Amino acid sequence: MINTNTTYASFTDFIKGKDNFLIVSHFNPDGDTLGSALAIANILDGFSKQYTLVNRDVVQEKYLFLPKATEVLLPESLVDQTFQYVITVDCADYQRIGDEVTKLLTPDVEILNIDHHPTNTNFGSSNIVEADAASTTFIIYNLCKKLEIPLNLDIALCLYTGLMTDTGSFQYSNTNSEVHSVAAELISYGINVYEVVENIFETSSVERMVVLKKSLNTLEIDSSGKIAWLEIIQELSTKSEDIDGLVNYPRSIKGVEVAISFKQVHDGKVRVGLRSKKYVDVSLIAMKFQGGGHKRAAGCTIDGTVGEVKEVIVQEIKKYII
Amino acid sequence: MINTNTTYASFTDFIKGKDNFLIVSHFNPDGDTLGSALAIANILDGFSKQYTLVNRDVVQEKYLFLPKATEVLLPESLVDQTFQYVITVDCADYQRIGDEVTKLLTPDVEILNIDHHPTNTNFGSSNIVEADAASTTFIIYNLCKKLEIPLNLDIALCLYTGLMTDTGSFQYSNTNSEVHSVAAELISYGINVYEVVENIFETSSVERMVVLKKSLNTLEIDSSGKIAWLEIIQELSTKSEDIDGLVNYPRSIKGVEVAISFKQVHDGKVRVGLRSKKYVDVSLIAMKFQGGGHKRAAGCTIDGTVGEVKEVIVQEIKKYII
Structure with missing residues (x-):
């Protein structure tokens, strides 16, 4: 060490x-x-x-x-x-x-x-x-x-x-x-x-619970069961602590290798959070979209709607899934 | 030790x-x-x-x-x-x-x-x-x-x-x-x-996510902000691992001292899960209803609907809140 x-x-x-x-x-x-x-x-x-x-x-x-x-x-x-x-x-x-x-x-x-x-x-x-x-x-x-x-x-x-x-x-x-x-x-x-x-x-807000509930409504898994994602729906709250770590929900699902969170931010951009469990280096994916991070946790920001960005990102990740 | x-x-x-x-x-x-x-x-x-x-x-x-x-x-x-x-x-x-x-x-x-x-x-x-x-x-x-x-x-x-x-x-x-x-x-x-x-x-099922989402819909907090509860809504799944630990969601809210989960089980009974953070001995409350456990984690099973049992339990807990 x-x-x-x-x-x-x-x-x-x-x-x-x-x-x-x-x-x-x-x-x-x-x-x-x-x-x-x-x-x-x-x-x-x-x-x-x-x-x-x-x-x-x-x-x-x-x-x-x-x-x-x-x-x-x-x-x-x-x-x-x-x-x-x-x-x-x-x-x-x-x-x-x-x-x-x-x-x-x-x-x-x-x-x-x-x-x-x-x-x-x-x-x-x-x-x-x-x-x-x-x-x-x-x-x-x-x-x-x-x-x-x-x-x-x-x-x-x-x-x-x-x-x-x-x-x-x-x-x-x-x-x-x-x-x-x-x-x-x-x-x-x-x-x-x-x-x-x-x-x-142990300092969750009630707002965080509302964001979590609404975001879980958007949870999806691809047909292989290896990619899962959700959109972060944050209407009432603007605090970052209310959305921190929500990507861990799709990540926690058994069999999922890559988890993604999407969040519509200002100027028609979408913030993308990426997590992987074992073998996909998500920093490579983030870097393709001018983002960065670590092998197992990375992120990037892409122009478009959540629907458009989701399409692009999930297609890209599929290349890495074995 | x-x-x-x-x-x-x-x-x-x-x-x-x-x-x-x-x-x-x-x-x-x-x-x-x-x-x-x-x-x-x-x-x-x-x-x-x-x-x-x-x-x-x-x-x-x-x-x-x-x-x-x-x-x-x-x-x-x-x-x-x-x-x-x-x-x-x-x-x-x-x-x-x-x-x-x-x-x-x-x-x-x-x-x-x-x-x-x-x-x-x-x-x-x-x-x-x-x-x-x-x-x-x-x-x-x-x-x-x-x-x-x-x-x-x-x-x-x-x-x-x-x-x-x-x-x-x-x-x-x-x-x-x-x-x-x-x-x-x-x-x-x-x-x-x-x-x-x-x-x-990291072995959550998709069913657990569905149970979590539906259960969060029932989340309530009393006017003091010190008691919070939810009902566990488990329609699709019967596995215990899909509902384990859901009481931690109301428990994680800032200011909450006692968290409760209610789950309608067989024979018109409701299973009650109790958690506390600092000073309420929930084992005493559980014991009043023929249940048991530890100071910070206990449980009991009570006859009635969730609405009825909720009324009784929340009233009882209020006696212990300072």
Whole structure:
């Protein structure tokens, strides 16, 4: 799991003699990027360093239980400030920071890029990138161990949250023995597991239930039983958390290899979510339509109606089904 | 977590000098009772003991990947046989074995009762009961360690499956540091985590999606926002796996403390499923109606229509809501 024993030292090298860091998580922030950013903030406290936390988007309410989560600022509240020292977490490329945030950086900016995406472009002046780490917080955990940075409950809670969410609660194929060992140690700092779960997973809105019900009405499976899809019907709600993960419903059906969600968005475009189980590399399909992602989870946006886009995408996927 | 250091020895005492064991898991078997039964079977192989695996009900297809799962017999295929030595796993009381199975036992039967339910009645001639263990497989893991019974991939897979399913994939409040440490060790025997997940969680039927959609149509929340319920509408399918866990949908709504599912069953009766999040002891409510269960998950069956039963149950629950 650990690629090198030396890259962790770039953390100390990067913060040494510097101050006033900007800690940047990726836009539409999830549990791993926020857990990572907030863990770094708590770690910098230990070094008595100043920092500012920023994200292009508002932090979803379900993550506000994380220590310092309410300190994450929007770029518009920092318009008169610029930052020379930046730590990005869980950002595969420079674009994932968000345009609004990049405007805050000085021309001579120095970036420490900490990430676990295989597609990371090493855009930092320093890069701690481990493609096989289950989460970015897993890298930060190893970094703390290697650099003998003491953990505490706040740091552990941030690291655990990233590990738990990015492994789908210890269910995805990135879950291994080491992931559980790290979870065991982090929890021993006093984490109340159910409190984390309740905050993150048990905060459905009634609107989400309505979206789910209406979307399930559109569920279809192709004649082979290997491709299933639904349209996300979101009339009452505009919150992203009300539609997150709906593609998992067609995905959960036995025998389905590729699951698709379609959502009509602005300008006559359709947002397409793609998931696969075993052998179809959906990132290849997404890339054909100027999208991107991972082998098992990818997405793209295509001009047209849902009916038209569905036709095109399902035909394309059929080429990959065996 | 470990209550005593000596009870594990009753396993060795029980099997010493005996043979031809009947291994009994509870009816409507779940991942923990099956994982436990099959782990015991694999362990008895190591002692070169003969055994028969039995369950009142057919093992759901999703559990058939477990080593020896296809060897679990129905009681009707054993009608001419009786057993003097019985090991029950995850059965809180003698009734959980099922009447059809109890008919297979001799009058001088000796039972080793291995279980983790706080309500266990210690009905065995020997009892290894630990109320604070996260799963019955967790007890069997400790038993193996204490008695120096070597683990292998088959045993580890059975134990992991019980641990994973009974902790709701490491999300329930019974998940602690020790649970993760045990998972870490078990996985190190070569378990493919995603294979387990795929078998157990990604085998929804299209019928389940239809039941879910129709049931969500009946979702209601009381004016306080703390009690939510739905009726399980199961027209096309009679499989229990198509309705398992539907009570989690009202439960997942933010602010809800008690979730209820109602299902019209035979003889003008309604099956009531109860779940709570933090403070309502739903086992007390279930017991008022001759049902039972745990603090956070219980159930009962009441005469009447869904409308009538709903009225009664919601009124009763309101007494407990603060």
